[in-house]
Amino acid sequence: MVRRLAILLLALVVLEPLAAAERAYVGQLDAQGGKRIPLSLNAGDYLTGELPGAGLGLDLQDTEGAHLRRLVPSQGGRRSFMLVAPAGGTFRLQLSGAPAADYRLELQPVVPLTAQRAPKERLASPRLRALQDELARGGDSEAFWREMAVRGTPLVEALDAQQDRVTFLWRGARHNVRLFGGPGYEHAALQRLGDSDVWFKTFELPRQTRLSYQLAPDVPELDADAMTRRRAILATAQADPLNRGAFPERGPDAYQYDSVLELAEAPPQPWIAPRPGVARGSLQRHSFASMALGNTRSVYLYRPAGYRPGAKGNALLYLFDAEAYLGKVSTPTILDNLIAAGQIPPTAVVLIDNPSPQSRAAELPPNPDFAHFLGEELTPWLRRQGISAAAERTVIGGSSYGGLASAYAALRYPQVFGNVLSQSGSFWWAPPGGEAQWLTREYIAAPRLPLRFYLEAGQFEGGVGQSGIFETTRHLRDVLRAKGYPVIHREWASGHDYLNWRGTLADGLIALLGRPQG
Structure with a gap:
């Protein structure tokens, strides 16, 4: 009997731990409800484990039994643990619980500090993955x-x-x-x-x-x-x-x-470059002083070749941010080409400059004084220059704040501006302390007016944490259509970008002026 008991005890010793890879320890606590397990670690080693049995606790101690850290509380709490060795040396794990209680302690393999690294990222680009492999083999990036x-x-x-x-x-x-x-x-x-x-x-x-x-x-x-x-x-x-x-x-x-x-399927921009044989219109710069705004700015008047003041069918385009629409967007060339090709009627353009960046930020977001300047100062002056058109053949347009200003001016002066061309309009805007999308709510409250809209935005103009140009343009579109307004809405794979707007300006003009009104 004694010999059989000795063999059984020897078997239990062999089973603790069960397997080196798992580092699983099983057995019973001693008569005092404890069990010590020696543990050798190097500084920075990462160790995880689990003590699944209820009523058991686990502490990390030094070799003298001094407490270093409670890993698993005996009552409640998480039964798994993670630790980083504070220093190299020999430690011990102290199990505690009821006398002779069964236990099972499972330890994952130690991860040495030298082996602790993030997994190799799988790069989205196949070419970069090949370069990553080349660098891992000791190569360089020269090729x-x-x-x-x-x-x-x-x-x-x-x-x-x-x-x-x-x-x-x-x-x-x-x-x-x-x-x-x-x-x-x-x-x-x-x-x-x-x-x-x-x-x-x-x-x-x-x-x-x-x-x-x-x-x-x-x-x-x-x-x-x-x-x-x-x-x-x-x-x-x-x-x-x-x-x-x-x-x-x-x-x-x-x-x-x-x-x-x-990219390969980017929409063509057929109207932006001068074409052989197309007559060029004229462009004149004027200095315009506004009583309503108390400032002076440049305005540029484009008249197409052969323009006849007062001719039936003439159209008129108001554009904000003159410097950009004469530089990054070749507006006169675009108009020359569209008119010569019969895509739009003879259309004069007034390009309105900003006296300063500060004035742009103050004037283009909905501003009654700026709307007054457009409708009651600039428009009569244009008539005196021989440039006019009926509201249904007049377009007011711009990009960003300019698109916002266009929609606001048409709301205030529908008898002057019958068409709105907005390129990525800033319809998220609100006055200080006001609710976002202020202008959209103004259109909700106002009666339906004799206006038509061309609205566009880029897919890369979405908001981060709030609605951006992409979303708020869609919202305005839905509001206008619900009220019965004619709305042409376009979305492009682009951002807030004159590179795209220079091509889509022609799309907006053709949509608003190149089709029968109504």
């Missing part, structure tokens, strides 16, 4: 950058029948790289590939995408307010050195222009 110099950037790789993977790249920044523009507002951060000189950010984009962008390496980190920190990107934002496209055109240095991304 990759030579390839990109020939291929051009961004790196475009097919994803499926509708989308491409587009990877923006920068070489050799020290601290950070930000994307200025592109598919979003949030100055997306590029990621460094290991410790190489490759910085990257990959997006999945529709094949219809058209956008402009810059890249900003080593943007300063400032101890300042959020807007100051955000604007610091302008200190380093510049064209992509490996991108051959430029918008509006290459300037004296890379900080003066944007780079261009146009």
